[in-house]
Amino acid sequence: MNSKxxxxxxxxxxxxxxxxxxLNIFLEDSHETRFAQNAVTQHIAGANLSISLEVAFDNKTxxxxxxxxxxxxxxxxxxxxxxxxxxxxxxxxxxASAAKQKFTSYESAAAATKxxxxxxxxxxxxxxxxxxxxxxxxxxxxxxxxxxxxxxxxKNGFRGxxxxxxxxxxMTIIKADVETKISCTHKDFASFKLKxxxxxxxxxxSGLSSPQNFDxxxxxVILRPEALMELLWFMCWMMNRxxxxxxxxxxxxxxxxxxxxxxxxxxxxxxxxxxxxAPFSGDGIISExxxxxxxxxxxxxxxxxxxxQKIGEKPSRLFNIYIxxxxxxxxEMMKKVPKGLIINRxxxxxxxxxxxxxxxxxxxxxxxxxxxxxxxxxxxxLRFNEIPHDMTKRILALGTNQVVxxxxxxxxxxxxxxxxxxxxxx
Amino acid sequence: MKYLDLALNSAEKLGAEYxxxxxxKTTAQRIYLRNLSLKNTSNQVVDGYGIRxxxxxxxxxxxxxxxxxxxxxxxxxxxxQTAELSASANxxxxxxxxxxxxxxAEYETPLxxxxxxxxxxxKVDLMMEVNRMMLNYxxxxxxxxxxxxxxxxxxxxxxxxxRLDIKTSFIDPMVIATAVHEGDSxxxxxxxxxxxxxxxxxxxxxxxEKAKQIAEEALIKVKADPLGPEQRRSLILDPxxxxxxxxxxxxxxxxxxxxxGWEADYAGISFATPEKLKNYRYGSELINFMGDNTLDEGxxxxxxxxxxxxxxxxxxxxxxxxxxxxxxxxxxxEIGLNYSRxxxxxxxxxxxxINRIPNLYLMPGTKALTPxxxxxxxxxxxxxxxxxSFSIDQHRVNFQFGGDFFWEIxxxxxxxxxxxxxxxxxxxxxxxxxxxICDERFWRPFGVVNCGKGxxxxxxxxxxxxxxxxxxxxxxxxxx
Numbered sequence: 001m002n003s004k005x006x007x008x009x010x011x012x013x014x015x016x017x018x019x020x021x022x023l024n025i026f027l028e029d030s031h032e033t034r035f036a037q038n039a040v041t042q043h044i045a046g047a048n049l050s051i052s053l054e055v056a057f058d059n060k061t062x063x064x065x066x067x068x069x070x071x072x073x074x075x076x077x078x079x080x081x082x083x084x085x086x087x088x089x090x091x092x093x094x095x096a097s098a099a100k101q102k103f104t105s106y107e108s109a110a111a112a113t114k115x116x117x118x119x120x121x122x123x124x125x126x127x128x129x130x131x132x133x134x135x136x137x138x139x140x141x142x143x144x145x146x147x148x149x150x151x152x153x154x155k156n157g158f159r160g161x162x163x164x165x166x167x168x169x170x171m172t173i174i175k176a177d178v179e180t181k182i183s184c185t186h187k188d189f190a191s192f193k194l195k196x197x198x199x200x201x202x203x204x205x206s207g208l209s210s211p212q213n214f215d216x217x218x219x220x221v222i223l224r225p226e227a228l229m230e231l232l233w234f235m236c237w238m239m240n241r242x243x244x245x246x247x248x249x250x251x252x253x254x255x256x257x258x259x260x261x262x263x264x265x266x267x268x269x270x271x272x273x274x275x276x277x278a279p280f281s282g283d284g285i286i287s288e289x290x291x292x293x294x295x296x297x298x299x300x301x302x303x304x305x306x307x308x309q310k311i312g313e314k315p316s317r318l319f320n321i322y323i324x325x326x327x328x329x330x331x332e333m334m335k336k337v338p339k340g341l342i343i344n345r346x347x348x349x350x351x352x353x354x355x356x357x358x359x360x361x362x363x364x365x366x367x368x369x370x371x372x373x374x375x376x377x378x379x380x381x382l383r384f385n386e387i388p389h390d391m392t393k394r395i396l397a398l399g400t401n402q403v404v405x406x407x408x409x410x411x412x413x414x415x416x417x418x419x420x421x422x423x424x425x426x
Numbered sequence: 427m428k429y430l431d432l433a434l435n436s437a438e439k440l441g442a443e444y445x446x447x448x449x450x451k452t453t454a455q456r457i458y459l460r461n462l463s464l465k466n467t468s469n470q471v472v473d474g475y476g477i478r479x480x481x482x483x484x485x486x487x488x489x490x491x492x493x494x495x496x497x498x499x500x501x502x503x504x505x506x507q508t509a510e511l512s513a514s515a516n517x518x519x520x521x522x523x524x525x526x527x528x529x530x531a532e533y534e535t536p537l538x539x540x541x542x543x544x545x546x547x548x549k550v551d552l553m554m555e556v557n558r559m560m561l562n563y564x565x566x567x568x569x570x571x572x573x574x575x576x577x578x579x580x581x582x583x584x585x586x587x588x589r590l591d592i593k594t595s596f597i598d599p600m601v602i603a604t605a606v607h608e609g610d611s612x613x614x615x616x617x618x619x620x621x622x623x624x625x626x627x628x629x630x631x632x633x634x635e636k637a638k639q640i641a642e643e644a645l646i647k648v649k650a651d652p653l654g655p656e657q658r659r660s661l662i663l664d665p666x667x668x669x670x671x672x673x674x675x676x677x678x679x680x681x682x683x684x685x686x687g688w689e690a691d692y693a694g695i696s697f698a699t700p701e702k703l704k705n706y707r708y709g710s711e712l713i714n715f716m717g718d719n720t721l722d723e724g725x726x727x728x729x730x731x732x733x734x735x736x737x738x739x740x741x742x743x744x745x746x747x748x749x750x751x752x753x754x755x756x757x758x759x760e761i762g763l764n765y766s767r768x769x770x771x772x773x774x775x776x777x778x779x780i781n782r783i784p785n786l787y788l789m790p791g792t793k794a795l796t797p798x799x800x801x802x803x804x805x806x807x808x809x810x811x812x813x814x815s816f817s818i819d820q821h822r823v824n825f826q827f828g829g830d831f832f833w834e835i836x837x838x839x840x841x842x843x844x845x846x847x848x849x850x851x852x853x854x855x856x857x858x859x860x861x862x863i864c865d866e867r868f869w870r871p872f873g874v875v876n877c878g879k880g881x882x883x884x885x886x887x888x889x890x891x892x893x894x895x896x897x898x899x900x901x902x903x904x905x906x
Contacts, residue, residue: 033512034881036688039484039519040512041756042778044882045504046476046489054468063468067491073471080469087546089554093463122511129515140690142881170881172691181691246567247606347694348817352828352905353846355611360826360848362819381819383826383850385905422850424824425697 002027004069005151005161008051011074013153018055018082020155022097024282026050027149033121036140038129045118052282055081059094062086095305097154098284104270105279109147109165110188116145116167124194128171131198135205137175144168145189150278158284164276166406167192171201172365177426178208178378180344180366183226185406187276204344207375208366214379216420220340222333222370225402225410227363228323230346232410234359235388236318238351239292241303245311250357250389251301258296261392266293267322269409275320276406285317292318296392325411326398333397333414335373340414341382342368342375352385360385362424383422391415429475429498430583436502437479438585442509444480444523445502446584448732450775454576455542459553461561461569467546474775479505483520484512485756487778524758524766526735528587533729535595537624541575542595544625549573556633560603560641565648567611568604569641573597574620574875580732588734596622596725596887598875601633603641605648612845614644615812615830619669619873620887623723643831643843650843653808653834656903660807660835661849662800662896667829669872669890670813672788675853676708676715677890678879679822680742681769682751683781686760693879694820697853698748700761706748709857714789715743717752719768724785725873725887726771732779735768742786746858754781773884780880787871787891791863797894800862802838808847808902809833809840815848824852828905849902859900864893 005025012023027049034042051074054063062084066077121143132139144167151161169192170183182201186192223231244251251259268290270277280286283305291299300316308315330342341363349361363381370376399412430447437445451473458466474491479502486509490501513520553571560569575597582590598620604613616636621627663671678684679696687695698706719726719737730736733755741749753763754770772779801809812830819825832844851859871891878885 030882032882033508035515036690037686039516039521041485041521041688042487042780042881043485043508043512044487044489044776044778045508046501046776047491048776049491061464061467063466065468065470067472067474076471084467084469084546087550088464088467089550091464093465118508118511122515126515138687138690140687142691144882170691174687174690174695179690248568248604248611347820350815350817352815352848354613355609356905358905360815360817362817362824364820381824383817383819383824385826385848422824422826424819424821424852426819426821426823 002149005149008069008074009151009153011071012053012078016055016078018057018085020056020097022054022283023153024052025151029147030145031118031121032142032144033125034142035125035129037138038132040125051077053077053081055085056094057085059090060085060088061091061094062088093306095309097156098158100157101284101286103160103279103286108163110190112188112190113145113165113167114147116189121145124169127194132173135175137173139171139173141169141171152280152282152284154284160280162279166276169197173201173205177211178205180204180208187274187406204366207368208378211378211380214369214423216382216423218417218419220337220396221415221418222330222340222342223413223415224342224344225404225412226345227343228410228413229404229408230349231359231388232321234349234351235357238354238357239301241301242307244301248354250355251298254298255301257298259298260293260296260389261395262296263395263398264293264296264392265324267291268319269322272320272322272409274403275409277320281317285315287317287319290316320407322409323411325401328397328399328414330399330412333399334370336396336414337416339371341379342370356387357389358385358387380426381424382420384419385421386419391418427581429493430581432495432498433477433502434583434585436499437506440502440506442479442481442506442585444585445478446582446734447475447477448775449475449581451579452576452774453542454574457549457553457573459557459571462554462557472774476772476775476778477501477505478778479509480523481506481509482513483522484509484516485778486510486512489776521756522759523755524764526586526733526755526766529730529734529736530589531729532591534593535622537595539625540595541597541625542577552633556601556637559634560637563641563645565605565607565645566603566641567606570602572600582732582734584734586734590730590734592728592730594622594728596620596875597625597627598873599628599631599633601637601640603644605644607648610648612644612648614640614647616640620725620875621723621873622725622727646843647831647845650845652846652904653844653902654904656901658899659902660804660896660898661900661902662804662807662809662835662894664811664894665870665892666812666872667810668788668892668895670816671827672715672786672890672892673783673874674816674818675822675825675856676743677783677786679853680751681781681783682753682757682761685751686757689879692881694822697821697823702748704747704749707746707858708743708748708854709746710860711746712791712860712863713743713746713857714741715786716789717742717767717784717786719784721785721889723871724889725875726785726889731768731770732772733766733768733770735766738768740767752781752784757781771886773886777884780884782886783877783888785889788863788895790866790869790893793865795862795864797864797868800864800894800896801835801840804835804896805837807835808844809835810847822853826850846905847902848905849900851900856897859897860895861898862896864895866893868893
């Protein structure tokens with residue numbers, strides 16, 4: 001923990017008069033270069049600080065957040081949180097702050113990420129633009145570096161801090177009616193290979209020329225990991241123990257039952273070093289290996305501290321999602337069904353029916369039609385209305401795993417009868 | 427404040443062609459009540475400054491939360507370094523800024539009672555009373571009241587000589603009732619989306635009555651029938667619902683940065699390309715959309731934008747024809763406009779401002795027409811109130827919307843409540859299918875306080891508005 005954070009913690013510990021408190025401090029130092037149409041349009045540099053204090057007098061709570069650390073600001077932070085709590089109504093669901101706990105030690109930000117300079121980042125942008133220019137195309141994207149520090153202290157003795165870092169680079173390339181995107185996020189900048197990213201982008205781009213008209217229908221799809229990620233986030237958001245127990249989600253009364261397809265399992269894991277993970281949450285829930293879904297059976301759902309206390313379970317949080325894959329290549333998957341679509345990504349997914357778990361959204365960044373085991377041509381984008389947990393019952397094959405956005409380890413999936421309901425003009 | 431001059435003098439000495447500094451303090455209070463439990467009662471202060479430097483056709487932007495001469499000078503230097511790095515990549519494809527004059531002005535959101543000055547007790551007592559009343563209904567499983575109040579104080583200065591002192595405020599109460607019945611759960615929401623005004627608005631809203639209505643309607647909705655298979659029908663959309671439809675299908679596609687492809691990597695681009703200006707039929711002749719950053723109580727009304735350009739009022743769609751975009755100083759000249767419409771806004775001090783939707787509204791019909799008359803004139807259709815599921819493609823063409831409450835219309839009458847209704851349409855089909863808009867007596871504003879866009883992601887606020895309107899021959903049906 002750096003000396004700046006120490007001073008803040010000491011000040012709050014000394015001056016906070018509340019019965020209980022939870023103090024979260026986040027430091028972030030970022031550099032973000034945004035480019036569009038082969039030129040830089042935004043370029044942002046700076047550090048941010050967030051100091052958040054939640055206090056309680058008996059079961060009356062209040063909180064305050066500031067972004068400066070002068071003694072005057074910290075005095076305001078404490079007074080405001082305490083005044084709010086004193087004036088507030090009692091909270092019947094109040095839970096005492098986290099006690100001292102052991103958690104897995106955490107590696108700090110990678111040296112290559114820490115040392116990455118703005119000059120090197122702009123060279124990555126220039127190379128990305130040069131690649132697009134060679135193909136008489138336009139590229140837009142974002143190159144970003146972030147360094148984080150998080151510290152958590154509670155009146156009940158929790159003390160924890162960790163550092164992390166990330167590097168991200170995304171590129172959307174457009175020429176006439178062809179548009180596609182790739183993106184990556186790495187904990188360690190040393191893992192980033194621009195050549196590999198450009199190769200992937202160019203392969204995706206060249207495969208999409210002259211998209212043909214395709215009507216919405218139920219059809220087999222190969223979901224690449226980025227597309228699967230988009231669907232899973234919404235499904236995971238609904239996988240909430242309390243709301244499910246209250247009858248509000250599709251997972252109500254499904255714990256312990258085979259609610260998903262038998263080939264579908266989902267875990268949170270600390271075992272994959274490529275994945276980035278905070279060792280604890282802002283309310284002190286520790287990140288621990290956990291099985292959520294095992295061979296189709298719903299085993300656990302994330303559970304907040306209050307509900308966990310009420311039902312006598314341990315609180316849990318969703319982090320680093322790992323879905324075990326298989327060995328099928330895309331070529332092998334294409335041979336398993338007479339025809340289908342390969343989906344790169346989805347876009348603008350929204351809940352249609354919370355209780356059913358039904359979602360809508362569009363395909364984006366390239367859709368390929370295949371028939372008799374071979375890619376025939378690109379097609380227009382399509383709208384789907386689909387239920388992800390039902391979709392897992394239609395898994396026909398699983399491909400190899402890939403780390404996506406540094407916190408997901410996902411396979412490619414071949415799904416039967418994916419429900420497309422409309423198409424768009426491009 | 428001395429830092430304004432210090433920053434601008436330093437930027438000019440370093441060779442800036444243009445520079446501005448925005449000292450920006452955001453104070454927000456959030457109270458979140460769920461089933462009589464206060465899940466979050468918090469005050470947040472985000473205070474700092476952002477400095478933009480324009481050099482050789484490129485932007486550099488740096489920010490800091492440290493108020494000292496040394497920190498300001500270091501931030502200027504960092505902004506200059508990033509501008510120079512940006513320019514090195516642009517190789518003559520640089521940006522140009524539309525001309526603008528200097529202003530010395532002040533603006534403050536008119537309000538009678540500052541929401542942040544009202545005691546927490548008064549707010550929480552009201553919220554508890556509303557929450558308790560909703561939970562008294564058997565079948566209401568979840569009652570939520572979320573209250574957001576925010577004040578933004580900005581000092582803006584630029585090398586054009588502009589000096590602005592801007593204070594804006596808004597308040598946004600939202601009440602949700604969720605009913606559970608025979609394996610289904612359905613919610614009904616009271617949400618006007620926020621308004622740039624004071625606590626007096628909340629006092630006028632009669633929230634106990636509104637909450638009673640939504641609790642009862644949630645119970646009706648959870649027991650209602652779905653509509654059945656999709657078929658082409660008439661739609662009558664209330665102003666609250668239309669606010670979101672116009673936001674997604676008119677507001678975003680007419681942001682000039684999207685039109686230029688600047689959002690290609692994230693939020694998407696636009697079908698409404700510049701060659702369509704002044705000739706593309708976006709909607710029927712009834713359709714007139716105004717961009718209006720002078721609108722009373724408008725969430726985007728702030729006197730000036732974060733380029734130092736004054737708020738304006740203009741036609742975005744005129745008599746159904748695409749007329750003009752919402753623009754900024756760095757996008758306008760790209761299509762030959764030598765002025766900005768003042769749509770550049772940032773969320774916090776640490777955000778570089780980007781092209782945002784202005785207050786955008788549909789003008790009411792010019793002939794006297796009430797909602798009752800509109801329903802009486804409709805043979806087969808659905809009346810949709812409030813906002814529900816919404817999704818649109820990244821060029822802003824194809825969309826699917828749900829709603830919050832639905833009535834089936836047969837032979838001019840509301841015959842039964844419905845649930846799980848969706849409609850699918852696209853641009854320009856949808857706005858061209860509008861054949862009736864109620865008159866100005868029924869025009870209502872509705873706010874959006876969380877419009878997400880940009881990398882890094884920012885949220886902006888703006889107000890939409892309309893009177894109830896009818897759309898013919900739209901694909902309407904149940905989900906799946």
